[in-house]
Amino acid sequence: MTGPLLQVEELHKSFGDLEVLKGVDMTLDRGHKTAIIGPSGCGKSTMLRCINYMERPTQGHIHLDGELFGETQSDGAYKPMNEKGLARQRAHVGMVFQGFYLWPHLCARDNIGIGPMKVRGISKAQANELADAMLEKVHMSHKANEFPERLSGGQQQRVAIARALAQQPKLMLFDEPTSALDPELIGEVLNVIQELAEEGRSMVLVTHEIRFAREVADHVIFLHDGVIVEEGPPKQVIDNPQHERLRAFLRQIVEH
Amino acid sequence: MDAFFTKLMTLGGPLLLGAGTTVAITISALLVAVVLGLALALIRLLNIHPLNWLIATYVEIFRNTPVLAQVFIIYFSLPYLGVNINPFPAAVIGLGLNGGAMLTEVFRAGLNAIHFGQREAALSVGMTPWMSLRYIILPQTWRITLPPLGNYAIALLKDTAVVSAIAAPEIMFWARNLVTSTFETTFVYILAALLYFCLSFPLARLVDGFERRQRAWQ
Numbered sequence: 001m002t003g004p005l006l007q008v009e010e011l012h013k014s015f016g017d018l019e020v021l022k023g024v025d026m027t028l029d030r031g032h033k034t035a036i037i038g039p040s041g042c043g044k045s046t047m048l049r050c051i052n053y054m055e056r057p058t059q060g061h062i063h064l065d066g067e068l069f070g071e072t073q074s075d076g077a078y079k080p081m082n083e084k085g086l087a088r089q090r091a092h093v094g095m096v097f098q099g100f101y102l103w104p105h106l107c108a109r110d111n112i113g114i115g116p117m118k119v120r121g122i123s124k125a126q127a128n129e130l131a132d133a134m135l136e137k138v139h140m141s142h143k144a145n146e147f148p149e150r151l152s153g154g155q156q157q158r159v160a161i162a163r164a165l166a167q168q169p170k171l172m173l174f175d176e177p178t179s180a181l182d183p184e185l186i187g188e189v190l191n192v193i194q195e196l197a198e199e200g201r202s203m204v205l206v207t208h209e210i211r212f213a214r215e216v217a218d219h220v221i222f223l224h225d226g227v228i229v230e231e232g233p234p235k236q237v238i239d240n241p242q243h244e245r246l247r248a249f250l251r252q253i254v255e256h
Numbered sequence: 257m258d259a260f261f262t263k264l265m266t267l268g269g270p271l272l273l274g275a276g277t278t279v280a281i282t283i284s285a286l287l288v289a290v291v292l293g294l295a296l297a298l299i300r301l302l303n304i305h306p307l308n309w310l311i312a313t314y315v316e317i318f319r320n321t322p323v324l325a326q327v328f329i330i331y332f333s334l335p336y337l338g339v340n341i342n343p344f345p346a347a348v349i350g351l352g353l354n355g356g357a358m359l360t361e362v363f364r365a366g367l368n369a370i371h372f373g374q375r376e377a378a379l380s381v382g383m384t385p386w387m388s389l390r391y392i393i394l395p396q397t398w399r400i401t402l403p404p405l406g407n408y409a410i411a412l413l414k415d416t417a418v419v420s421a422i423a424a425p426e427i428m429f430w431a432r433n434l435v436t437s438t439f440e441t442t443f444v445y446i447l448a449a450l451l452y453f454c455l456s457f458p459l460a461r462l463v464d465g466f467e468r469r470q471r472a473w474q
Binding site for chain 1: 371373374376377378379380381382383384385387391392395396399
């Protein structure tokens with residue numbers, strides 16, 4: 001397949017009267033990593049959540065792997081896709097949430113296995129095998145049988161990453177994956193994400209960890225008030241910011 | 257002593273028969289209440305305006321009127337609409353509708369207690385809304401609602417006594433009949449109360465056990 005993996009065109013999102021996204025575009029090629037940074041309330045999480053239609057955009061379109069996402073098109077008219085079709089498309093996009101959202105009634109292994117089992121219809125044995133392989137990837141094999149409440153925040157987030165990986169996704173979305181973690185637990189999660197990045201996975205990452213974004217991403221988007229103010233390679237955007245608002249934002253982060 | 261046992265045998269027999277009916281009414285009404293309550297709680301999640309209003313009205317009417325009045329209305333008024341109904345189904349429908357109203361609120365609270373992120377995570381792995389409900393939301397709701405559900409079942413078991421008023425042949429119906437024919441008031445009612453206790457106590461222990469297990473799971 002040629003062409004970019006992900007295309008976001010003229011994305012708008014409003015909640016009632018509040019326009020959170022005011023027309024953003026982005027393109028992600030296979031194997032590339034884009035980090036979205038910006039002050040809280042700038043719309044970066046909303047932008048990420050629109051990519052897999054966790055939020056339905058008010059305007060604009062998403063293409064994943066050349067396929068229109070979350071909508072169908074006939075005679076130039078766009079119609080929302082039905083839930084089945086949407087679920088089928090979402091299965092190709094792994095998502096990691098700030099709040100982990102592991103399912104508390106299932107052990108780590110089943111948290112990972114149940115999706116592929118129900119969505120792709122693989123057997124319980126295959127699901128277990130897949131889950132164990134994914135747990136190994138996030139260095140959590142020793143906790144396969146533990147329930148989420150017995151795990152630390154960092155461990156929970158690693159299991160959540162394994163759950164997303166088990167989808168064998170074309171694209172991984174990370175929504176502030178370390179913002180809910182105690183400082184001493186952030187490192188273990190960032191390490192896992194870094195390893196995935198080095199495997200050449202395609203990912204979009206919303207983060208407050210500017211240094212991490214600089215290391216892992218090959219493209220950085222600075223979002224402010226629902227528009228992209230500045231973007232480019234991390235060395236350019238983070239080390240040599242042009243826009244005053246981005247400079248102010250980076251200063252605050254460093255002081256903090 | 258012999259006289260005591262003779263009395264126990266002659267009076268206990270009909271009461272035991274009534275206990276069978278009490279259990280049958282309890283289980284049937286519980287089934288109606290759980291199915292109705294869960295269905296209505298789920299429909300309320302869809303947030304469709306006229307349905308929401310209808311369900312809320314139903315809940316308020318049945319929560320705020322005595323169950324005895326509800327059973328009477330079903331048993332004595334349905335025949336005017338050309339529907340003749342026996343005491344047993346009238347009791348099950350009356351208690352079931354009453355319980356459905358209470359359990360709608362119990363299930364609604366249980367469903368609302370589950371963080372929206374649980375559903376989002378399910379959708380994100382490619383589950384449909386139905387799968388998310390079936391495999392992620394309902395198993396958790398079930399665990400949350402099990403203790404109040406158990407308490408409701410215990411209350412229901414004892415509330416079935418009211419349907420003796422429409423001559424459903426359960427424990428209290430037989431007790432009253434026996435009292436009228438033998439005048440053994442104290443003996444019969446103590447025996448009846450003991451029977452309720454024997455049915456209710458194990459159920460209460462079961463509910464406690466569930467609650468302890470749930471605490472362990474949390």
